[in-house]
Amino acid sequence: MTTKYEALTGAEAAALAMKQINPDVVAVYPITPQTPIVMKFSEYVANGEVDTEMVRVESEHSAMSATVGAAGAGARAMTATAANGLALMWEIVYIAASTRLPIVMGLVNRALSGPINIHCDHSDSMGARDSGWIQIYSENAQEVYDNYFMALRIAEHKDVLLPVMVCQDGFITSHSVENVLPLEDAQVKKFIGKKNFKGLLTSEKPYTIGPLDLQDYYMEHKMQQHDAMKHVIPVIEKIQKEYAETFDRKYEIIEEYRTDDADMVIVGMSSVMGTVKDVIDMMREEGIKVGAVKPRLFRPFPAEKIKNVLSKFKAIIILDRSDSFGSFPPLYGEILASFFAAEKKPYIKSFIHGLGGRDTNVEMIKEVISELQKLRDTGESNFTIDYLGVR
């Protein structure tokens, strides 16, 4: 195994993973902050380091269309986008999932306008949470890199056959340089294996993709998507285990940090959890028993697992990097629903943070922890939703 770290941005880590996957087709359109992924990948194509056919299309709508076309014809097809790009892809995002095409898409999370903002929050991918895609959230460049290979295996698994979004935080992860420990090309090749998805258009019999499907069979097809999602969690567990055994890199669907003796935790996804872990270390020095819980998977939502993990604590605060205006923030809402049938429920509170790239800094996380202590001791702010770090 490679033991040499490379200094890579999250975007470069994604491009390197794509290079090692060596997909048949990549179709892309530039959008900040995703662009460094495709620029780097384009370099690999130009230098003949991959066998990929790369199509520089005229919009994201075309990027997803071409990706669906390629995957439908049996290619390993990939793309990448962010925010408004994902929004423009919208109708085909749904079609990719319902056509059961194992596409892996890099999503660099960015605020979805308006007003226009190019910086990070999760409003783009959270909007797509009901599109039928699997969503994996990465904390740092190393996770981005490793997630790509696991995502490909999950997508192409015969019990799944669903597209996967590998999410990373725009600029914070995509443009920051970190140490990444890459794998060797041959190791990746062996792990991802040969594509076991033949493609719908390349079977022996001529086939039609996407014909009209009305009252007669539409619901049966939707139920198949519903059932496919049920297979995802066991498949991910199996693939994560294999990844850990092969490369000594252990990933869990729900990562726990210093929770053994904790009676309260912060729950959140992606890059903010790096800051949270650092602040927890500081608080631990002061004897405050706080931990962190980081779901890496948001679709399918690991409800049973999260309930089992979180029911150990007296109080939890959930950090959401997007709002669901007029309802519960996405992660908070999912966790509330997971606990509905539970006998033992912790005090639970929501903070919306970091919208449009607003920095969630150490001081803010300290404030969250002091809120967490109050919540644990009094339960007063139970079931409340607040914004963190606004004037």
Next chain:
Amino acid sequence: MYNNIILDRLRVDKLPTMWCPGCGHGIILAALLKSIDKMGWEKENTVVVSGIGCAGRVPGYIDACTLHTTHGRALGFATGIKFAHPELNVIAVMGDGDASAIGGNHLIHAARRNIDITAIVFNNDIYGMTGGQKSPTTPHGYNSTTSQYGNAEIPFDLCKLVEGAGATFVAREIQSNHINLEKIILKALQKKGFSFVEAFSVCPTSFGRRNKLTSDATKNIDWVKSMSVTKAQAEKRTPEELEGKIITGVFVDIERPEFIESYLKYDLSGANCEK
């Protein structure tokens, strides 16, 4: 005198612009402002709409009724504005990728309808803001961050495209020929119908540096000049000689029924339709 005219129509508190040193967009913006001034349009009845990209930032600097929209959609929003208030003077400002890639459909349909909007494309041959990816106007063989060893594709001739789609005024001028550019924009603003100006800009940062023109603005400007040929000169040259050249001038200046006037006549006064 001109400086005052320009400053009077700019939001000076927003200056300096975010454009890179050597960018050609400021000169096109100045030509646009001078032309608007010559038209005598008030800020209150002048609307400037843009999409996304470096040219998309224009509405932030112009002191008028301005709207910064999504990538490629300037003409879509502008059509709505013109429909709601036909008395307003509506200008759509777009980049080359903005107008001809992601927003290409809006461009041809606005031209086909002949709606009274002036569209100005700030063409710098590249997606500048996102870091220099090739656009549908990047010349064949030239480099970008998504065509590292040369662009295999053939670029659009935007003027021919829009002419084919039915625009009533179509012109192209390079930014360094700014007095003529201003005259052309003025004619476009005067036109009742869809008027289109392709203003050739330069992007030393994202295009020049990757194409042996360096980030030196003058080298980029000189390159555009060297590539440009006036319509009159072009008539004397062979197609081979004109390969890859930027032909400047007014290509279309005709009269055709304007869309909103036709709409009001046919859709709202059906009884008056000529069968």
